[in-house]
Amino acid sequence: MDELDRLESESIGIFREAFAAIHPIGMLWSIGKDSNVMVWLARKAFFGHLPFPVIHVDTGLEFPEVYEFRDRVAREWSLNLIAAPCPPIEAMDQSLPPNARSASRKTAGLKQVVADHGFRGIVAGIRRDEQSTRAKERVFSPRGAESKWDFRSQPPEFWGHFATTVPEGGHVRIHPLLSWSEIDIWRYIQREQIPVVPLYFSRNGMRFRSLGESDITVPVPSNAATIAEIIAELETTRVPERAGRTMDHEAEDSFERLRVDGYM
């Protein structure tokens, strides 16, 4: 077993624990590279089937390539897709900096779709190496009625025993990719030939390393035009993955505030 086999096996185990303990489950599909890997792993976990819907929390501000990719892949993989709209920016917390305020629409859209469908488990494709508050997450993260992340008292989690009990009126976040790193994701995409949105590949010396809404995401300089070139770039780069996500850099605490409120 190499590292990718080990990560794959661990993620499959997490999916199966979630499916055995929590019902109903919905899986967030942002159409980005990580969530494509996640859908792929779920199909492995359930032997080619996907026994729960995938949710695209849709701000309406995705790049056109993203919508095109979403509709094609959902069809090809026979996904049960829920496209969940987000409320307008005027309805958001006005004390948040502008880019974080835009991102918080996703939190609101997510809370709405959880309430509408009565989901008790939400699978999200976050990774610890992306961002320093995500580095502190649990694989199973219980959320109360307000979806809040209570980072002050997270449940113990060890030896593969997870906090699978759903809090009254709330849900549990499940993070099957938590211990994957960015380069693991690309190596796995390469090995398994998983499709990704073309925006990740360099055009005119620029590419997207992390995909968010078109209003708050910018491409970074790069000449990596193939998966192999992306992997080679990641082996040496010192530029952080989310450098192009403007919401991360507005204030020291803006990402933490978003996550405490229920952002992924």
Added chain:
Amino acid sequence: MRISEAEAARPLRIVVVGHVDHGKSTLVGRLLHDVGALPDGKMRQVEANCKSRGMPFEWAFVTDALQIERDQGITVDVSHIPFKSSKRPYVLIDAPGHREFVKNMVTGAAAADAAVLVIDVAEGVREQSRRHGLLLHLLGIEQVAIVLNKMDLIANDPARFEAVRAEYEQYLASIGVRPAAMIPVAAREGANIVTRAAAMSWYQGPTLLAALDAFAPKARAVERALRLPVQDIYKFDQRRIVAGKVESGRIKVGDTIVFSPSNKTTRVRSIEQWSAVPGFVPPQSAEAGQSVGITTEDEIVVERGDVISHAGDMPFETDVFRARLFWLGREPLEAGRRMTLRIGTQAMPVVVQEIGRIVGSGDLSERAGTRIESFDVAEIVLRASRIVALDGYSANAATGRFVLSDGADVLGGGVVELGGYPDQRAATTRKGENLVRVEHRVSVTQRAQRNGHKGGVVWLTGLSGAGKSTIAVALEQVLFSRGIQAYVLDGDNIRTGLNANLGFGPDDRAENIRRVGEAAALFAEAGFVVVTAFISPYRSDRARARAAAMRIDGAAGFHEVFVKAGLETCERRDPKGLYRKARAGQIAEFTGISAPYEAPDLPELVVDTETLSADQSVELLADYIGRNFKF
């Protein structure tokens, strides 16, 4: 041990632990910086974050990312940060040191291959330095490097370093831990982390990074017995797939496998895997670490919680076992507490039957006690509501460790220590097939009518020397003289005949009692008042004897009599000189001395031989039988 290339390329997980404020996060931040693993802009960002708080540069801010952590200068929860040395990839797990967050430290440490334990050399060895050392040991982390940090505060004095080093080394030795290295460090200055400190030229050992590079990843348990705890059974299509992760050993198509504790046997028909690659051929075998699905040749009913093994090397089955527990609950744990046991994928109610030695919280001194306080480590006996399939921790880690929870909260973790209790698999398995009972033409009731009393079992239990045999034979005589058909089954008599092939280990003791229980039930069915005189130390064995007697319709059933005398009294009486021999180590596994005795919970009768004479005891019993075996 040989490590494959793939195994070597796996990131090594290092947890950094130790007392609060001793400099763990600083060490992590500085190590990441010194190996060049900090992304561009990180230093500037940390600098700005410190400046805005009006404080000098804090390396800890690299991992202490939460506002509360930065404002209070304390780590609340673990961070996982990947980095690479020239030798291999790593994940650093920065754990909190405050007592309040021990559960987070355990969460981080349980995921690690190796550990760095940080001690502030100026402050010396403190409570969490010791506790974390002990917890690492319990969590099975054997590779530990000790960092004696803040050498700058003691002007790099080798004598003061040596004093703290020796003290901690001695503590580790007392719990059976040998550190790989003990390194003088000044984390803030980067001394002896990646580069050697000129100011400490007296130190000859490795730098921290060199010590980490010398660690090895934990080996997967491929060479151990097969254990595959069942996570779920899927029927998404025509296949019925049993899914789970191979925790140890290997499994192949065609293998004969046993599901425990349901005790069902079948063969592996296929190993299932999904792949998008056209023409994909599913594998013929799988090994430790892999999440798999199998189909079986027989459509047997199995469920989540069952453990798959090979027939030749099955897990232990018991409803009672010893364990070493670390308790994370806020309230103390006392005997009698009910919780949920989660082991492998099994979950079931358990009760804490007994609390043994406790390693105390504060000074980590040992004591006997009845209350386990928060963060204590203790020896306990757990009794489950049904049979559990498990292993001793040393034989198989994955099926030998468990968590206890109450509602949603995980309150503790522990490792199983076998010994003292028998494997109950044989006792709960009927090997013969096609059995048809012959119906008697003389009924139990007709026999009772002729005898003038019912048959049934009077089961004496108690320590060796409590008086069981003395009472039993005297009772037999009294009952006989009163016209009652009575017969005694006594330990040594049965062991020279029916049970001559059994020894005194836990398994043989259990089988001994099982046979006596069945024999007693046959006598009872034949109309006799059977009086048995066996120590019969295990509750589960007595429960089975009861079940055997209760199968007989129209008889007087099973009457458990606790022949009660304290260990001290029995040892003083020592009629056969056995206690003396046991104390001298000449008899292994002697009940009360080196093997457990489980007193009855709710016996039908207690005969206290410390307060009653032999005659009074016999009279009490004869009376009881007169009342309860009436026809």
